[in-house]
Amino acid sequence: MVELVWLKKDLRIDDHQALYQARQRGAVVALFVIEPQWLSAPDFSNRHLDFALECLGSLKSQLQSLNIPLWVYQGEVIQALSLLHRQIGIAHIHSHQETGSYWTYQRDTKVQGWAREQGIPWSEYLQFAVVRRLKSRDHWHRLRPKIIERPLYHRPSPQEPISFSCPWINKSWPSPSRDFSGSLFTGGREAGLRQLELFLSHRLPIYSKGMSSPLSAVDACSLLSPHITWGTLSMSELHQRIQQRRQHLLGFNDKLSQAQRQGLRSFESRLWWHCHFIQKLEDEPRLEFQCINPAYQQLRQNSFNKHYFESWCRGETGFPFIDACMRSLIERGWINFRMRAMLVSFATYQLWLDWPRVAQHLARLFVDLEPGIHYSQVQMQSGVTGINAIRIYSPIKQSQDQDPQGLFIKQFLPELEELDATSVHWPQSTPPLLRQLVDIKYPDPIVDPKVSYQQAKEKIFQFRQRPEVKALAQAVFKKHGSRKHKHFPRQKRD
Numbered sequence: 001m002v003e004l005v006w007l008k009k010d011l012r013i014d015d016h017q018a019l020y021q022a023r024q025r026g027a028v029v030a031l032f033v034i035e036p037q038w039l040s041a042p043d044f045s046n047r048h049l050d051f052a053l054e055c056l057g058s059l060k061s062q063l064q065s066l067n068i069p070l071w072v073y074q075g076e077v078i079q080a081l082s083l084l085h086r087q088i089g090i091a092h093i094h095s096h097q098e099t100g101s102y103w104t105y106q107r108d109t110k111v112q113g114w115a116r117e118q119g120i121p122w123s124e125y126l127q128f129a130v131v132r133r134l135k136s137r138d139h140w141h142r143l144r145p146k147i148i149e150r151p152l153y154h155r156p157s158p159q160e161p162i163s164f165s166c167p168w169i170n171k172s173w174p175s176p177s178r179d180f181s182g183s184l185f186t187g188g189r190e191a192g193l194r195q196l197e198l199f200l201s202h203r204l205p206i207y208s209k210g211m212s213s214p215l216s217a218v219d220a221c222s223l224l225s226p227h228i229t230w231g232t233l234s235m236s237e238l239h240q241r242i243q244q245r246r247q248h249l250l251g252f253n254d255k256l257s258q259a260q261r262q263g264l265r266s267f268e269s270r271l272w273w274h275c276h277f278i279q280k281l282e283d284e285p286r287l288e289f290q291c292i293n294p295a296y297q298q299l300r301q302n303s304f305n306k307h308y309f310e311s312w313c314r315g316e317t318g319f320p321f322i323d324a325c326m327r328s329l330i331e332r333g334w335i336n337f338r339m340r341a342m343l344v345s346f347a348t349y350q351l352w353l354d355w356p357r358v359a360q361h362l363a364r365l366f367v368d369l370e371p372g373i374h375y376s377q378v379q380m381q382s383g384v385t386g387i388n389a390i391r392i393y394s395p396i397k398q399s400q401d402q403d404p405q406g407l408f409i410k411q412f413l414p415e416l417e418e419l420d421a422t423s424v425h426w427p428q429s430t431p432p433l434l435r436q437l438v439d440i441k442y443p444d445p446i447v448d449p450k451v452s453y454q455q456a457k458e459k460i461f462q463f464r465q466r467p468e469v470k471a472l473a474q475a476v477f478k479k480h481g482s483r484k485h486k487h488f489p490r491q492k493r494d
């Protein structure tokens with residue numbers, strides 16, 4: 001009989017409670033399942049699988065050093081468990097709690113039933129500060145430090161090599177296809193640790209100032225999101241590294257140290273938001289499909305414009321900054337927070353597209369897809385929560401503010417190379433003669449920015465005033481709203 005560690009999005013061996021507890025009890029086998037429901041989900045893309053496979057490649061050699069076999073199975077989890085149980089017997093299943101898309105919730109329910117039938121105990125450990133069956137949001141901010149600020153779990157000591165033979169365990173698994181060229185990320189523990197050290201040693205001082213512009217964000221942000229999503233780094237480890245860095249800066253008061261301290265504060269807040277947003281999906285799994293505030297279901301129903309949607313998806317809306325952001329996301333698999341928010345705002349306000357399809361398209365492009373953050377953020381940015389300030393970004397103003405010289409635009413839209421720093425933000429402003437002369441092959445804007453902005457603003461603010469919408473907003477705030485705390489930005493509320 002073996003202790004089974006069912007790996008999910010926790011692809012590391014350090015500070016791994018499931019592995020630690022399993023090893024305390026006996027001989028361990030690790031299992032990762034590439035499930036058909038994952039591969040066929042509307043928000044899945046090969047870039048997620050590629051990143052996971054790279055992490056598994058790195059994990060396999062780490063586990064080998066502990067003599068723990070890793071079995072990567074393609075198929076249903078219950079098939080894998082049954083096979084393993086028949087062949088060698090499972091004494092106990094250990095895994096980290098997952099708050100993922102709805103299919104993972106249904107899958108976990110089935111596994112629970114199967115394990116109960118077989119008389120196999122299943123222990124789930126906390127990966128993040130996301131609490132199952134949370135009674136009230138009021139005290140969540142007190143629970144988070146208790147969960148995250150704990151001593152780390154040691155890497156288990158090597159076990160005796162397992163003597164039974166399971167030829168299928170060593171069967172090879174698919175190699176990453178890397179179907180997109182310019183990704184910023186490499187999967188695996190070593191890459192995650194390198195990225196963390198790079199961030200703490202070089203990027204911290206420019207983090208807060210550089211995160212808003214897509215030009216500087218790629219050198220200023222931590223770029224840790226896929227590693228946090230796939231658990232190559234644990235949240236408690238990150239917390240400890242922040243504290244160590246803070247300690248190291250004690251006693252220094254020069255400008256650089258101040259900027260580093262500011263960077264640490266900002267980073268720490270974001271890690272709080274991480275768990276705060278995932279808690280929303282944990283509390284209400286329907287958020288993947290339905291508005292947090294159900295009254296908003298009708299807001300954009302039946303208003304889908306295929307041409308607008310496809311132009312937005314391809315980065316061909318005729319709005320240079322929007323298109324550059326989308327094309328950079330297609331190429332790199334990542335874009336910074338502000339630009340994510342702007343892409344959603346443009347799609348759901350100026351193009352008045354309903355958020356679920358917008359969310360799915362972006363989910364397929366983000367290497368770091370984390371459903372709890374993603375669906376809650378998309379809903380927030382498209383104004384359907386009723387508890388957050390309405391923010392309709394002007395793509396032209398964002399372009400002028402965040403990319404004044406048009407360098408980012410030109411990097412991803414080389415067809416606008418000839419335009420100067422004024423007209424690159426809005427090629428319509430180029431004098432017609434010059435437009436002909438430089439022969440710009442770039443689409444005309446698909447909507448009039450002023451008209452679409454005005455229409456969206458009227459629709460959303462009128463809708464927000466409805467009594468039934470306001471009434472539900474209060475309930476949404478009670479269930480999901482961030483309470484007053486130093487790590488949360490103040491929100492404007494109705």
Ligand SMILES: Cc1cc2nc3c(=O)[nH]c(=O)nc-3n(C[C@H](O)[C@H](O)[C@H](O)COP(=O)(O)OP(=O)(O)OC[C@H]3O[C@@H](n4cnc5c(N)ncnc54)[C@H](O)[C@@H]3O)c2cc1C
Pocket residue numbers: 211221222223224225226228229267270271273274275277335336337338340341344366368369370371373374377378381
């Ligand atoms: C529409 C939209 C969709 C998003 N979808 C995702 C997603 O699928 N996965 C994801 O990890 N982040 C998502 N975010 C949040 C944020 O944009 C990314 O976490 C961030 O850009 C990742 O880059 P980074 O690791 O350099 O972040 P940093 O700025 O260095 O932040 C560090 C970490 O904090 C967390 N974090 C940062 N910002 C936020 C935030 N606003 N809310 C919650 N957690 C945050 C992430 O884990 C991130 O890795 C989304 C934001 C928006 C507006």
